[in-house]
Amino acid sequence: MNPAVCCYFDNNATTRVAPEAVEVMLPFLAEHWGNPSSAYRLGRTAARGIELAREKLAALIQAEPEQLVFTSCGTESNNAAIHSALRDQPEKRHLVMSAVEHPANLSAAAYWGRLGYETTFVPVDGDGRLDLDRLSQAIRPDTALVSIMWANNETGVIFPVAEIGALCRDRGVLFHTDAVQVPGKVEIDVGAVGADFLSFSGHKLYAPKGVGLLYLRHPSRFQPYLLGGNQERGRRAGTENVAGVVGFGRAAELASRWVDETNRRVRAMRDRLENGILATIPGTFRNGGLEPRLPNTANLGFAGVEAEAVLLALDRVGIFVSSGSACSTGSLEPSHVLTAMGLAPDRAKGCLRFSLGIYTTEGEVEYVLEQLPEVIGRLRAMSPREWR
Ligand code: PLP
Numbered sequence: 001m002n003p004a005v006c007c008y009f010d011n012n013a014t015t016r017v018a019p020e021a022v023e024v025m026l027p028f029l030a031e032h033w034g035n036p037s038s039a040y041r042l043g044r045t046a047a048r049g050i051e052l053a054r055e056k057l058a059a060l061i062q063a064e065p066e067q068l069v070f071t072s073c074g075t076e077s078n079n080a081a082i083h084s085a086l087r088d089q090p091e092k093r094h095l096v097m098s099a100v101e102h103p104a105n106l107s108a109a110a111y112w113g114r115l116g117y118e119t120t121f122v123p124v125d126g127d128g129r130l131d132l133d134r135l136s137q138a139i140r141p142d143t144a145l146v147s148i149m150w151a152n153n154e155t156g157v158i159f160p161v162a163e164i165g166a167l168c169r170d171r172g173v174l175f176h177t178d179a180v181q182v183p184g185k186v187e188i189d190v191g192a193v194g195a196d197f198l199s200f201s202g203h204k205l206y207a208p209k210g211v212g213l214l215y216l217r218h219p220s221r222f223q224p225y226l227l228g229g230n231q232e233r234g235r236r237a238g239t240e241n242v243a244g245v246v247g248f249g250r251a252a253e254l255a256s257r258w259v260d261e262t263n264r265r266v267r268a269m270r271d272r273l274e275n276g277i278l279a280t281i282p283g284t285f286r287n288g289g290l291e292p293r294l295p296n297t298a299n300l301g302f303a304g305v306e307a308e309a310v311l312l313a314l315d316r317v318g319i320f321v322s323s324g325s326a327c328s329t330g331s332l333e334p335s336h337v338l339t340a341m342g343l344a345p346d347r348a349k350g351c352l353r354f355s356l357g358i359y360t361t362e363g364e365v366e367y368v369l370e371q372l373p374e375v376i377g378r379l380r381a382m383s384p385r386e387w388r
Pocket of ligand 1: 012013072073074075076102104149151152153178180181201202203212
């Protein structure tokens with residue numbers, strides 16, 4: 001394979017925009033570029049584009065269109081959910097999260113912590129699974145919100161959100177789940193999850209960056225995070241990213257087909273890649289329990305090497321992978337997810353995430369299996385670290 005070709009194995013960081021999404025977006029950039037808040041035709045056409053997309057996203061997650069608020073990204077959706085839950089219940093000053101949440105949640109917890117709020121972080125076991133008894137014990141009379149992700153972006157481990165939703169309902173506590181990694185991989189029925197808030201992001205679903213979504217079980221209780229104009233029925237100020245929203249809507253229409261494809265073809269390629277690496281390269285290990293797990297994600301450790309060095313060596317042969325969540329790439333800290341699972345920092349620093357997508361090909365998987373043993377062998381030979 002020509003290394004100039006890009007072999008993209010980082011679909012949990014972002015996805016290529018589907019050509020079908022690009023196609024419907026272009027007219028909203030070139031022709032229907034009006035402000036959706038304007039009352040004349042140019043504006044009304046843009047507003048209609050947004051409302052049609054809202055209906056498509058509502059259908060995807062089995063919600064009502066009125067329950068959906070468009071945001072700028074998954075990070076904003078998470079921040080907005082936490083903000084609303086805390087502002088709506090000013091007497092409650094406690095949050096519960098898992099120890100392996102995305103930084104979008106952890107940083108919000110730190111921010112509210114500086115304002116006097118407390119967060120209890122529920123641990124995970126060596127397979128990355130959440131301890132539901134510990135979660136239950138963490139809920140207190142002053143808990144305003146339980147915020148637990150649906151699927152972990154680094155390991156792909158899926159948390160039992162329906163069970164967590166039932167527990168929160170039982171205990172009378174609001175529940176938010178960061179579902180950013182889920183659409184296109186798992187079917188979604190917000191009623192079955194029983195969450196009060198769900199966060200989504202366009203660019204993880206073959207739609208563009210700069211558009212996110214927040215589901216509200218009780219829209220009337222929502223306390224807006226961004227203040228200003230009256231967009232999104234007064235729930236999110238700021239002129240909408242119309243073309244992005246329209247592209248997100250088109251992706252939502254195709255998502256069920258992608259769920260099928262991801263669970264058949266992509267899962268088979270992920271398994272071939274994972275098993276191939278574990279079988280042919282000594283000193284390798286998998287992070288995260290086998291199931292339930294996102295069908296596109298493999299997180300693998302390589303004893304005796306720095307993941308950052310492997311990432312750069314693979315980049316030189318046209319293979320793109322991640323050494324942690326994209327937001328923490330470049331940081332020399334080991335992944336908070338892997339250390340929460342009990343990995344020693346030294347081992348955690350040798351881990352790579354391969355996340356496949358609907359555009360991944362079998363040829364690309366074979367190319368990685370061909371290149372990786374040589375890359376790992378070379379780096380181990382140069383390293384003073386004993387790995388056997
Ligand atoms: N939550 C999870 C689980 C993610 O994987 C990401 C992105 O990596 C985010 C939130 C943030 O989404 P965005 O990049 O749209 O802000």
